[in-house]
Amino acid sequence: MASPLVSKYPQCLSYIRRMTGSLRDVFQVPSHQQTRGKKRLVKVSTVKVHLLQNVPGYGRRGAVIPVTTGMMRNIWYPKKMAEYVTNDKLQQLGVKKDTTIERDSTFRSNTERKLDKEKEKYERTVAAAESAVASIEPESSIPIELGLLSPERSMTILENLVPPNLDFYRVPVTPSEAPQKRVSPSVRFNSVISAAAAEVKEAQKPEVTGIYGSVTTTDIAANLKAILAEDEDGVRVVLSPEDITFVEETSRKNGVKRLGIFDIEIRLDDAPDAIRRTIRVNAQD
Template identity: 35%
Template structure:
């Protein structure tokens, strides 16, 4: 105790003095703390995704790889390169001990001659072969089958009706110029049909709605549908089959290039109730 009393490293708090004076003095030692490396932190942030296509330096289609969430959210998922893995499926993968790892050598080929040159001259960079991503395009017949399955018989749209104003009473003492302008305005409004709407329902609106319905299925989302493949059969103005400007139910025809028969659906335009 005399040696401890004269030491400059003697603790000043009561709890530390009690711990030092215990019989197991040799067990007491400073605690070590370990910091997590940057690479380990990135590994904790990564999520497991399923590849939908072959991606060089990552793996083949159908394999499970860890990926940065921001890269998945901003690029891979919108481009249909990979898909998210639900939590229930993750439990099954862990139970089945499925390998979840990135293949850095996939899609990269180094020729033997280039490897020999690299040993002789370290200043030259080796040339790598990157395998292009192959896109499996659906046939026109299969695309029409998917459209028939996922597009409902009647597609509803809502638009605001153009209100028909009743002729106003004559104003006493109004000028002749004001009467002429009022009569011209009333004549232009009278030409509008009873079921006329503000704006229109175009083929672009229909294509956007159909794409939203197809996006819920992996195979159906690969159907390529453009505005030129859709046209109104009824309800359109003469010479313009791309839009309808009135309320009612009309027929639309969908025909993909190479398809034998078109797909006919009903487009129902209903009146949108104005907010009170």
């Protein structure tokens, strides 16, 4: 059985917090809340030094300037660029102890000053040249007319420049040796009559040799453009693969895939007539 004294104490935590808060306000007990103040700037420690040589951005040789202790300890003193200054040294140099010393940030070396002078001289030269160019009156330019040729003029140029025959070379496809076919079931396969009949039948068929790749109107147009490029007026002719067609019906649209001789027609847009040329697809060795 629980003691009757235990039940008199509060059992709720929120109630305990409210009671302790009210007691803290009555007795003015400071809370444990942390308050932040202003950030304090870190004070950089400096030391007065006596320059033993000219240091651009700091001062001339013999000047007394303040510099950070780290720079003096790690750079200037090991390289004998400056030396530490004591109170006795300040008196020898005629510098009072309480005198405010600052570095000469405008000091620059002779090399830097020479470069600045050369830069200013170059800028003056450029400005003078620009003003001289601006003062010159531009001459009246002669307009150059590069109009397109008429279809009739272009066809005349093609008629004069394009040769009658155009040669193309492709690698032929080697036909595989097919077995002889029997002429009649009653005749032996290797008989003389069967061979003679086969030769007659093969002689009646036209020989067609295929090629690797093809010769298309694009190839022909590229060949014609190379020919026209060698002439002053031919360069101005506008020719495309659509202006070239095969006279005969070919196995491939706008191209051939076998050795032989083929006729083509060249007709530009809005041209009244076409010119006919011959292309020869030869076997490449």
